[in-house]
Amino acid sequence: MREKIVAGNWKMNLTFEEGQKLTSEIVQMFRDENPAGVKLVLNPPFPHLYPVKKLIGDTANVFLGAQNCYDKASGAYTGEVPAAMLRSFGASFVILGHSERRAYFGEDSAFLLAKTKQALAAGLRPIFCCGEPLEIREADTHVAFVVKQLEETVFQLSAEEFAQVVIAYEPIWAIGTGKTASAEQAQEMHAALRAEIAKAQGQAAADACPILYGGSCNAENASSIFAKADVDGGLIGGASLKSRDFIAIAKSF
Numbered sequence: 001m002r003e004k005i006v007a008g009n010w011k012m013n014l015t016f017e018e019g020q021k022l023t024s025e026i027v028q029m030f031r032d033e034n035p036a037g038v039k040l041v042l043n044p045p046f047p048h049l050y051p052v053k054k055l056i057g058d059t060a061n062v063f064l065g066a067q068n069c070y071d072k073a074s075g076a077y078t079g080e081v082p083a084a085m086l087r088s089f090g091a092s093f094v095i096l097g098h099s100e101r102r103a104y105f106g107e108d109s110a111f112l113l114a115k116t117k118q119a120l121a122a123g124l125r126p127i128f129c130c131g132e133p134l135e136i137r138e139a140d141t142h143v144a145f146v147v148k149q150l151e152e153t154v155f156q157l158s159a160e161e162f163a164q165v166v167i168a169y170e171p172i173w174a175i176g177t178g179k180t181a182s183a184e185q186a187q188e189m190h191a192a193l194r195a196e197i198a199k200a201q202g203q204a205a206a207d208a209c210p211i212l213y214g215g216s217c218n219a220e221n222a223s224s225i226f227a228k229a230d231v232d233g234g235l236i237g238g239a240s241l242k243s244r245d246f247i248a249i250a251k252s253f
């Protein structure tokens with residue numbers, strides 16, 4: 001049985017008060033409604049991390065994640081935040097390789113691999129994102145494009161390191177657009193990635209690796225996507241900012 005994970009990426013949203021309200025509601029609903037066997041990960045912006053962790057407390061199966069970390073352990077890197085510091089403030093996960101980081105901040109595979117190694121060394125589990133732009137999808141080269149993103153990054157890890165990795169497939173054309181991939185499109189890619197993981201890291205690693213879908217996933221479409229054999233949950237943007245919707249997604253397995 002693979003882990004089922006629903007991770008909320010708040011992106012660059014919410015004031016302190018809004019973040020506290022949202023977290024309190026999510027934690028309470030999760031406790032009351034107890035979606036069976038699901039791990040929930042809240043990934044707020046950096047200033048929210050510690051207060052959100054305080055609200056999560058010792059709630060079973062609810063974890064804190066960050067949206068980024070740097071590729072150095074410490075030092076004179078003004079404005080950056082290292083993985084070990086995130087861990088010391090209670091984070092368990094970190095999102096890396098998100099298409100917004102790749103596009104707006106020029107993050108390439110070498111940098112992402114270095115950041116991934118830092119995260120793992122600090123005891124953080126990477127939620128490693130991959131996904132193709134629309135023109136690649138239309139050219140029908142999407143599987144090769146996404147496989148290359150993984151070959152240049154997480155497939156370089158040792159078996160022990162890779163065992164901590166969560167992969168998130170996020171077709172860029174579906175992010176924040178309201179245009180979600182169909183369940184069949186998600187399954188096609190997830191199955192292809194699992195087959196490539198088997199080649200790169202072995203069948204046991206492929207069988208164990210959670211692969212999440214992200215891109216306009218919401219309370220309405222989550223159950224059809226999560227029903228697919230190789231979809232192990234979601235990385236949720238917009239819908240993670242609404243407590244009722246986010247919990248509904250967590251109950252969609």
Ligand SMILES: O=C[C@H](O)COP(=O)(O)O
Pocket residue numbers: 009098170174175176177178214215216217235236237238239
């Ligand atoms: O990290 C989350 C993804 O980018 C999906 O965002 P979205 O659910 O708002 O489309």
